[in-house]
Every structure is written in C-alpha cells, then in structure tokens.
Amino acid sequence: xxxxxxxxxxxxxxxxxxxxxxxxxxxxxxxxxxxxxxxxxxxxxxxxxxxxxxxxxxxxxxxxxxxxxxxxxxxxxxxxxxxxxxxxxxxxxxxxxxxxxxxxxxxxxxxxxxxxxxxxxxxxxxxxxxxxxxxxxxxxxxxxxxxxxxxxxxxxxxxxxxxxxxxxxxxxxxxxxxxxxxxxxxxxxxxxxxxxxxxxxxxxxxxxxxxxxxxxxxxxxxxxxxxxxxxxxxxxxxxxxxxxxxxxxxxxxxxxxxxxxxxxxxxxxxx
Amino acid sequence: xxxxxxxxxxxxxxxxxxxxxxxxxxxxxxxxxxxxxxxxxxxxxxxxxxxxxxxxxxxxxxxxxxxxxxxxxxxxxxxxxxxxxxxxxxxxxxxxxxxxxxxxxxxxxxxxxxxxxxxxxxxxxxxxxxxxxxxxxxxxxxxxxxxxxxxxxxxxxxxxxxxxxxxxxxxxxxxxxxxxxxxxxxxxxxxxxxxxxxxxxxxxxxxxxxxxxxxxxxxxxxxxxxxxxxxxxxxxxxxxxxxxxxxxxxxxxxxxxxxxxxxxxxxxxxxxxxxxxxxxxxxxxxxxxxxxxxxxxxxxxxxxxxxxxxxxxxxxxxxxxxxxxxxxxxxxxxxxxxxxxxx
Numbered sequence: 163x164x165x166x167x168x169x170x171x172x173x174x175x176x177x178x179x180x181x182x183x184x185x186x187x188x189x190x191x192x193x194x195x196x197x198x199x200x201x202x203x204x205x206x207x208x209x210x211x212x213x214x215x216x217x218x219x220x221x222x223x224x225x226x227x228x229x230x231x232x233x234x235x236x237x238x239x240x241x242x243x244x245x246x247x248x249x250x251x252x253x254x255x256x257x258x259x260x261x262x263x264x265x266x267x268x269x270x271x272x273x274x275x276x277x278x279x280x281x282x283x284x285x286x287x288x289x290x291x292x293x294x295x296x297x298x299x300x301x302x303x304x305x306x307x308x309x310x311x312x313x314x315x316x317x318x319x320x321x322x323x324x325x326x327x328x329x330x331x332x333x334x335x336x337x338x339x340x341x342x343x344x345x346x347x348x349x350x351x352x353x354x355x356x357x358x359x360x361x362x363x364x365x366x367x368x369x370x371x372x373x374x375x376x377x378x379x380x381x382x383x384x385x386x387x388x389x390x391x392x393x394x395x396x397x398x399x400x401x402x403x404x405x406x407x408x409x410x411x412x413x414x415x416x417x418x419x420x421x422x423x424x425x426x427x428x429x430x431x432x433x
Numbered sequence: 434x435x436x437x438x439x440x441x442x443x444x445x446x447x448x449x450x451x452x453x454x455x456x457x458x459x460x461x462x463x464x465x466x467x468x469x470x471x472x473x474x475x476x477x478x479x480x481x482x483x484x485x486x487x488x489x490x491x492x493x494x495x496x497x498x499x500x501x502x503x504x505x506x507x508x509x510x511x512x513x514x515x516x517x518x519x520x521x522x523x524x525x526x527x528x529x530x531x532x533x534x535x536x537x538x539x540x541x542x543x544x545x546x547x548x549x550x551x552x553x554x555x556x557x558x559x560x561x562x563x564x565x566x567x568x569x570x571x572x573x574x575x576x577x578x579x580x581x582x583x584x585x586x587x588x589x590x591x592x593x594x595x596x597x598x599x600x601x602x603x604x605x606x607x608x609x610x611x612x613x614x615x616x617x618x619x620x621x622x623x624x625x626x627x628x629x630x631x632x633x634x635x636x637x638x639x640x641x642x643x644x645x646x647x648x649x650x651x652x653x654x655x656x657x658x659x660x661x662x663x664x665x666x667x668x669x670x671x672x673x674x675x676x677x678x679x680x681x682x683x684x685x686x687x688x689x690x691x692x693x694x695x696x697x698x699x700x701x702x703x704x705x706x707x708x709x710x711x712x713x714x715x716x717x718x719x720x721x722x723x724x725x726x727x728x729x730x731x732x733x734x735x736x737x738x739x740x741x742x743x744x745x746x747x748x749x750x751x752x753x754x755x756x757x758x759x760x761x762x763x764x765x766x767x768x769x770x771x772x773x774x775x776x
Contacts, residue, residue, distance in 0.1 A: 169599065169601070170601070170631075171448070171475075171510045171524060171601050174523065174524070176512075176520045176523055176524075177519070177520070177523075178517050178518075178519045178520045179519065180519065184552075188550055191546060191549040191550050192550075194546070194549075195535070195538070195546050198538055198542055198546075199535075199537050199538065202537045202538065202578070203537060266535075266536065267529055267531040267532055267533040267534070268533050268534055268535045268536075269533075270499060270527065270529050270533045271527065271529075271533035271534070271547070271594065272550075273498070273499050274497050274498065274499060274522060274525065274526075274527040275522060275547070275550055275551065276519055276520075276522035276523040276551070277550050277551075281550070431501075
C-alpha cells in the first residue's frame with residue numbers, strides 16, 4: 163500500500179466540538195453534493211419547471227375574469243400568489259428526497275464522519291434553493307409573457323423572489339422534519355400536502371380576503387402565507403417595504419429556530 | 434488453512450483500540466446485543482464471527498457511533514463512543530455491509546466529497562481521490578456512475594472512502610459477503626496490507642475461513658453474546674486435541690491394529706470399517722513413535738497416516754451448539770447428531 167504510515171493516535175489533534183466555520187464548510191460541501199445529484203438526474207426538475215407554467219396559466223385564466231374583471235387586472239394579484247404557492251409547494255420535495263436519501267447507505271458514512279451533524283440536512287436544504295430559484299424565475303417569466311408589468315421594477319421583483327426563496331427554505335425545515343421522522347417517502351408527501359394545501363388556499367393568494375366569510379377572514383389574516391403574499395405584492399406592485407415583510411422574515415426565523423434543532427436531533431436518533 | 438502469514442499481536446504496543454464493556458442494544462423485544470465485551474489491541478486484525486442476526490452489525494454500529502448503546506460503555510483508543518463521539522469519528526473508518534457510497538455520483542465525485550468533508554482542500558481532495566482510485570484499481574471506472582459498478586468494485590470504493598483520513602481503526606462489516614472467490618482474495622490482501630501500515634481492523638464475518646485467514650484474535654458471537662474469545666489456535670484447542678487417522682492396508686488386521694492403538698495411546702478409538710480407517714485422539718504426539726514401532730512389530734502394514742487439526746467449523750458447532758447456517762430452533766435436536774459425527 164502506497165499510502166504512508168498511519169499517524170499514531172497520540173500525535174493527532176482531536177476535538178470533540180465542531181466549530182461554526184467547519185459547520186458552514188461541511189454544509190456547503192453537502193450542498194455541492196446536492197447540486198451534483200440534480201445535475202446527474204435533471205428529470206427531478208420536471209415539477210419545478212412545469213408547475214409554475216401550468217398553474218400560472220390555469221389560475222389566471224380561470225379566476226381572472228371573475229375576481230378582477232379581466233385577466234390583465236388580475237395579474238398583479240395572482241402572480242405574487244402563484245409565486246408563493248408554487249415555490250413553497252416545491253419545498254415539500256426536500257422532505258421527500260431527504261427521506262429517500264436517508265434510506266441509502268451513504269448516510270451511514272456521513273454519520274460516521276467527524277463532520278457537523280447539521281451538515282447533511284443543511285446541505286440538502288441549501289441545494290434545493292436552486293429549485294426555488296427556478297420556480298420563481300419561471301413564474302415571473304410566465305407572468306411577463308402574459309402581460310404582467312410590475313410597477314416595483316426589476317430590482318424589487320428580484321428582492322421579492324429572494325424573500326420567497328428564503329421563506330421557502332425556512333419552511334422546508336418543517337418538511338425535512340417530516341422527512342426524518344416518517345417511515346416512507348410517500349407518507350412525507352401525504353402529510354406535507356395536508357399541511358400545505360389549506361395554508362396556501364386559505365390565504366389571500368388567489369382571492370381578496372374581503373370576499374370571504376368573516377370566520378374565514380380571521381384565519382386568512384393570521385395565516386403567515388397571507389403576510390408573505392402581501393409582502394411580495396408590496397414589493398412587486400409598488401416597490402414598498404412594509405410590516406408584512408418583517409413579519410414574514412421573523413416567521414421564517416422562528417420556523418428555522420424551532421425545526422432545525424429538532425430535525426437534527428431526530429436525524430441523530432433515527433438509525 | 435494456512436497460518437503462514439499470521440502476524441503476532443504487536444507486543445510493544447499496549448494500546449487498546451477498542452474496549453467494550455457490557456454493550457446492550459434492544460430493538461423492541463429483541464435484545465440484539467446482550468452484554469458484549471470486546472478488547473482489541475491496536476495494530477491487530479480482530480474478527481467478530483457469528484451467524485446472521487447474531488448481533489455483529491449492531492455491535493459494530495454502536496462502536497462506530499452510529500447507534501447509541503442502551504447499556505454498557507465502549508472506548509475507542511480511550512475515548513468514549515457516547516461522550517466523545519466526535520473524537521471517535523476522527524479515529525475510525527467504517528465500511529458497512531451495504532456500500533455506503535452515493536449511487537448517483539461517480540467514484541471520483543464520491544471520494545472528492547468525502548475528502549472535502551474531512552477538511553481537505555479542493556486540489557488536495559482531487560489528488561487524494563485519484564491516488565485512492567489508483568491504489569484500488571478503479572482509475573478506469575473513475576468517471577462512471579456507480580450504477581454500473583460490480584459488487585467488488587463498489588466494496589473497493591467503499592473501503593477506499595474509509596481510508597481517506599487514514600484512520601487508525603477501521604471497521605469492516607462483512608467485507609466479502611456476496612463477493613466471488615477471486616474478488617474475496619483481493620479484498621483479503623487489501624485488508625492485510627492495511628494492517629501493515631499500522632491500522633487496526635475490526636471485521637465481522639460469517640465465514641469461518643475468513644476469520645481463520647485474517648484475524649489475530651476472534652470473538653464468536655451468538656444471540657447477542659460473546660460465547661468464545663481467543664486466538665484461532667486457542668479456539669481450536671478448546672474444542673479438543675488433534676486426531677490421528679490410520680489407514681490399514683489389509684482390512685483383516687483392523688481389530689489387532691485397533692487394540693494396539695488403544696494400548697499404546699491409552700485412548701478410545703473409532704473405526705470406520707469399510708475403508709479400514711482408525712481414528713484416535715492424539716493427546717501426546719510423542720507416543721505416536723511408540724505406536725508406529727508397535728504396529729510394525731505386529732506386522733501391520735499402514736496405507737496412510739495423517740493428523741487432523743480441529744477446524745473452526747467444529748469450534749463453532751461445539752461452542753454455539755448449532756451450525757453456522759442453521760436456525761436456532763432446529764439446533765437443539767440436530768446438534769447431538771452433529772456432535773456424534775465429529776467426535
């Protein structure tokens with residue numbers, strides 16, 4: 163064997179704690195792995211490419227006339243709504259793929275390496291932001307093709323897209339948690355849809371909240387998705403930054419603060 | 434079975450690579466590991482031998498920090514696997530029963546990612562990957578996705594991945610299960626070379642031959658417990674002494690020959706009359722000379738003479754009371770029969 167002689171245990175520098183910079187660098191390496199996997203299997207990007215195209219077309223032409231009188235007036239309402247709905251729905255895939263990935267032997271190796279415990283999870287979630295970016299760009303592109311001209315300008319549209327990507331990344335920790343504790347990938351899909359479907363539809367994403375019965379308005383107004391949609395509308399349609407944006411970011415931070423540690427803990431326990 | 438290549442446990446190195454005390458792991462009602470003690474000296478190959486479901490993999494997974502023990506404790510080079518798990522991970526390499534590499538990536542990509550995770554720089558990681566691939570004769574397949582790899586290639590890559598950080602202790606969980614004999618021999622050579630560089634290897638196996646070929650010491654594990662421990666020779670000796678087998682040229686002489694054998698060696702012998710063969714336990718090798726002289730004096734012509742050492746198979750049967758591949762349920766009524774055949 164060519165490799166040099168093994169260093170004696172006593173000569174090694176051993177540390178029982180992983181530093182913050184090591185955690186970041188490990189997570190980035192794991193994200194690189196995620197990107198390589200996406201490049202090797204581009205067919206897994208079907209959903210993020212087709213969903214924005216189909217949903218934007220479908221919802222705009224179905225609801226446009228009924229809600230805003232015509233399609234043109236509905237675009238400033240629906241594009242931010244579709245953006246939030248599509249990108250957040252995409253984050254379910256994170257949990258599903260994590261479940262599938264964890265069943266493979268390679269996760270045993272990750273666990274046996276002296277790397278930050280959070281890295282395999284954080285890396286996978288980080289790599290998935292590429293999916294959210296694709297979905298966001300396609301939704302805005304579809305809107306533009308259909309005649310959407312946001313008054314906020316390109317800069318604010320970009321900030322809005324970034325906001326949605328950040329919030330989806332935060333929410334993907336919830337699905338990552340489901341992914342870690344669930345037995346099968348399909349059950350992750352099932353649970354996540356049940357959670358996400360009411361959240362995205364019982365919001366102001368597709369219809370103005372004022373048209374809803376009062377008891378429902380109450381829920382729609384506290385629904386974090388509504389705040390995110392409003393924040394996006396403010397940014398894209400008027401270029402303003404409001405309380406809704408702060409609320410969305412605070413909400414995202416809270417979700418990460420709760421779900422990242424319990425997900426890592428569950429991941430460590432499950433073997 | 435050859436003992437030619439066996440090295441003695443390195444006496445000037447008093448370090449224990451593994452010290453496990455009373456390890457227990459329960460899955461539901463099943464006590465998969467039920468109080469396992471293991472001591473592995475640094476620089477040796479240690480074999481954990483047992484049938485399927487004996488608790489070998491669970492034991493390894495606890496020692497490799499992949500599973501938390503329900504009870505008991507384990508130290509790797511003096512570091513506790515639970516309290517100092519991150520230190521332990523810096524000292525071990527794990528090659529699982531199922532290849533722990535990324536199926537959708539190429540061999541190079543796998544090794545580069547593991548190297549980067551272990552703190553190597555970009556260029557350094559590439560060089561390390563290339564070196565290891567060459568060392569394990571995988572250079573040609575470096576860019577191919579692993580889906581097209583044979584079982585042997587996958588195992589080699591898996592082992593290569595475990596060696597990136599040059600860990601002083603390597604766990605190999607059934608490294609040759611499912612490999613063809615040629616690939617198995619290559620794997621054995623690789624493992625032997627590993628130990629020459631100063632590594633300690635703890636391997637599990639279902640194959641007695643593998644333990645015999647590779648391991649300095651062996652623990653036989655059954656139903657989650659260590660049922661025997663020692664060097665290969667100690668284990669073989671624990672079953673009993675070697676046996677002397679004599680074939681007689683003229684079958685008519687067999688009764689006389691048998692009497693002579695029993696008188697001179699002072700033991701009970703058995704006879705299989707159809708081939709004219711006498712088998713007797715050989716406690717004292719010196720007496721064989723007396724026996725041969727006595728036989729010549731009696732005018733008995735020998736066709737063949739051989740000494741049979743007990744095999745590890747017999748060791749296993751004797752210790753566990755059942756065959757390696759056998760179900761525990763069948764064991765009780767069959768073990769008696771089996772023993773009669775052996776003795």
